Amino acid sequence: MIRSLRKILAFLQRDFLSEVSYRLAFFLQVAGMLLSVAAFYFITKMMNPKTEGLDGIEPFPWVLLGLSFQYYFSTALYAFSAKIRGEQMLGTLEAMLVSPTPTSIVIFSEATWDFAFGAIRVAIYLLFATLVFGVKLYATSLGTLALGVVLTLLSSAGLGILSASFILYFKRGDPVNFFLSAVTTFFGNVFFPSALLPAPIRWVSNFLPIKWSLDVVRGSLLQGKTLRDLRGEILNLAVLTLVLLPLGLFFSRIAIRKAKREGSLVQY
Amino acid sequence: MQHVVEASQVVKTFVKKRPVNELVRHPFRRAERVRALRGVDLRVRAGEIFGLLGPNGAGKTTLLKILSCLVLPDSGRAVIGGEDTVHEGRVKPKIGLVHSDERSFYWRLSGRENLRFFSHLYDVPRRKMGARIDELLRRVGMLEDADRRFADYSSGMKQRLAVARALLHDPPILLMDEPTRSLDPASAMSLRSFVREELNGRDGKTVLLATHNLHEAETLCDRVAILVRGKIRRIGTVDEVRRWDVDERRFRLEVDRWPPGFRGPCRVLSEEEGEGLRRVTIALDRDGRLDGVLRALLDSGSAVHACDRIEPDLEEAFSRILEEETEAEATP
Numbered sequence: 270m271i272r273s274l275r276k277i278l279a280f281l282q283r284d285f286l287s288e289v290s291y292r293l294a295f296f297l298q299v300a301g302m303l304l305s306v307a308a309f310y311f312i313t314k315m316m317n318p319k320t321e322g323l324d325g326i327e328p329f330p331w332v333l334l335g336l337s338f339q340y341y342f343s344t345a346l347y348a349f350s351a352k353i354r355g356e357q358m359l360g361t362l363e364a365m366l367v368s369p370t371p372t373s374i375v376i377f378s379e380a381t382w383d384f385a386f387g388a389i390r391v392a393i394y395l396l397f398a399t400l401v402f403g404v405k406l407y408a409t410s411l412g413t414l415a416l417g418v419v420l421t422l423l424s425s426a427g428l429g430i431l432s433a434s435f436i437l438y439f440k441r442g443d444p445v446n447f448f449l450s451a452v453t454t455f456f457g458n459v460f461f462p463s464a465l466l467p468a469p470i471r472w473v474s475n476f477l478p479i480k481w482s483l484d485v486v487r488g489s490l491l492q493g494k495t496l497r498d499l500r501g502e503i504l505n506l507a508v509l510t511l512v513l514l515p516l517g518l519f520f521s522r523i524a525i526r527k528a529k530r531e532g533s534l535v536q537y
Numbered sequence: 538m539q540h541v542v543e544a545s546q547v548v549k550t551f552v553k554k555r556p557v558n559e560l561v562r563h564p565f566r567r568a569e570r571v572r573a574l575r576g577v578d579l580r581v582r583a584g585e586i587f588g589l590l591g592p593n594g595a596g597k598t599t600l601l602k603i604l605s606c607l608v609l610p611d612s613g614r615a616v617i618g619g620e621d622t623v624h625e626g627r628v629k630p631k632i633g634l635v636h637s638d639e640r641s642f643y644w645r646l647s648g649r650e651n652l653r654f655f656s657h658l659y660d661v662p663r664r665k666m667g668a669r670i671d672e673l674l675r676r677v678g679m680l681e682d683a684d685r686r687f688a689d690y691s692s693g694m695k696q697r698l699a700v701a702r703a704l705l706h707d708p709p710i711l712l713m714d715e716p717t718r719s720l721d722p723a724s725a726m727s728l729r730s731f732v733r734e735e736l737n738g739r740d741g742k743t744v745l746l747a748t749h750n751l752h753e754a755e756t757l758c759d760r761v762a763i764l765v766r767g768k769i770r771r772i773g774t775v776d777e778v779r780r781w782d783v784d785e786r787r788f789r790l791e792v793d794r795w796p797p798g799f800r801g802p803c804r805v806l807s808e809e810e811g812e813g814l815r816r817v818t819i820a821l822d823r824d825g826r827l828d829g830v831l832r833a834l835l836d837s838g839s840a841v842h843a844c845d846r847i848e849p850d851l852e853e854a855f856s857r858i859l860e861e862e863t864e865a866e867a868t869p
């Protein structure tokens with residue numbers, strides 16, 4: 270267990286060392302993020318705070334959390350497939366898979382850096398929102414928040430690994446990622462409450478981990494709700510995680526097996 | 538004698554990837570197949586250096602990848618150190634693979650950072666990691682350049698780093714795919730002596746090495762197998778393979794004069810003139826006698842200045858097999 274954790278950290282270190290040379294890119298990215306937060310501040314001024322589903326939360330912080338977590342989810346979706354594809358080209362996928370480390374750990378760890386970087390982004394969004402726009406955050410139920418974030422991480426890893434397996438298997442993928450990303454954004458309770466959706470399609474959002482993640486994160490950060498208040502949402506999120514992550518790892522095994530049959534672990 | 542690498546009846550067929558424009562023009566045509574391995578049997582003994590020789594496309598890399606669990610065979614079995622390769626978890630700690638592909642590292646990291654990352658994957662205990670990496674870097678002669686970016690390395694340095702990586706977990710079996718391909722002659726020689734003296738001699742590692750460099754096989758390997766178009770055509774010690782199917786013996790004679798129309802009990806393979814002497818290479822059948830030839834020469838009044846036995850070399854054995862192969866292909 271400890272050893273696996275160290276391995277995951279080794280991936281983080283590897284990509285950190287690769288990326289530090291892109292400092293300018295990082296600063297430009299942050300500047301862009303700040304602008305988009307400001308834009309949302311003004312857009313949400315046009316919204317009615319009494320909209321159904323906002324649950325008493327101000328539109329701006331509501332959307333802000335949606336924005337930052339949606340970014341997180343779509344990063345997860347793209348990160349696994351992009352990394353694995355890149356390592357196929359580099360020849361490093363083979364180099365990793367010939368080591369005694371189990372394939373599932375290699376696959377799972379691939380996006381560690383992207384997750385960590387995503388967390389930094391979320392933190393920057395929130396910091397900016399509190400400092401500049403006076404959003405009030407509750408620090409009363411950090412445990413609940415942490416639980417929600419960990420489950421968010423694991424469930425989005427599950428989705429990301431699923432989509433990467435799909436790409437590895439069928440060798441084409443952009444439509445999948447694009448589709449999943451669009452679906453999560455539309456149905457995921459991200460920019461508008463899913464309660465606004467017409468009843469016949471509203472059920473879709475219940476199957477998206479991001480909906481429950483956002484309920485938990487908004488509830489604990491913006492309203493100070495406790496574990497007891499959010500237990501239903503956390504349970505739903507946990508169930509989805511328990512389905513998605515093993516499913517993703519299972520399909521990644523199938524995809525890697527196929528690549529081993531075809532000799533396509535390395536590609537030119 | 539204990540075998541640590543065993544392949545039995547390994548068959549592998551690849552389906553060639555079809556370019557998109559062809560897919561569009563002939564969507565229902567069956568994809569072309571490449572029979573990379575057509576029933577390969579191979580046994581490598583513990584502690585030997587075994588050479589896998591073969592021309593381009595013979596299937597060497599495919600076989601090594603099957604042995605290292607990176608490619609799944611269609612049929613047949615591969616066993617490493619007593620474990621079937623279907624049990625990846627038990628096989629991988631026993632093998633170190635040196636890829637022929639010099640990419641396979643992270644370009645933006647230094648050599649040392651690369652090795653550090655792979656040490657985690659190879660389960661090197663953290664306390665020993667630093668020392669182990671330093672020792673390996675020193676052994677492959679990369680200590681001084683360890684902190685430069687991998688992207689700035691020469692092909693030879695990349696290759697040496699790949700050897701260091703394969704040794705991180707100190708595996709008893711090394712699979713090397715053309716390890717000297719991009720090395721200059723001096724570095725190639727030093728890598729060969731490193732393999733021979735240190736890895737094999739001192740550490741007792743078993744080495745299975747793919748190469749198409751016959752000289753390398755002759756100087757390095759205890760035994761070799763010649764793989765052509767997915768089948769093993771010869772297997773044995775270098776001497777056995779060299780002499781395989783050769784029932785003639787060859788000699789080079791230096792004579793002052795070769796009698797015109799001389800017909801001794803031999804065949805003349807070549808003749809050349811130099812420094813007032815003629816050098817004639819002759820071949821005798823297995824039971825042909827050299828003294829008969831010499832006597833006939835002396836009787837005809839020639840003086841014989843030298844007579845050397847010529848051993849067949851691996852190169853010849855190799856081209857003979859390739860010839861057989863082309864003939865077999867021409868007559869279906």
Ligand SMILES: Nc1ncnc2c1ncn2[C@@H]1O[C@H](COP(=O)(O)OP(=O)(O)OP(=O)(O)O)[C@@H](O)[C@H]1O
Pocket residue numbers: 531532533551552553554571572573591592593594595596597598599600749
């Ligand atoms: N992934 C793959 N997909 C399709 N064909 C492949 C694949 N890998 C190898 N082949 C084909 O299988 C045959 C054997 O290839 P292999 O790489 O094993 O040969 P090799 O002996 O290593 O050659 P070289 O000396 O050029 O490295 C070749 O015809 C090659 O084109």
Ligand SMILES: [Mg+2]
Pocket residue numbers: 597598599637714
């Ligand atoms: Mg090869």
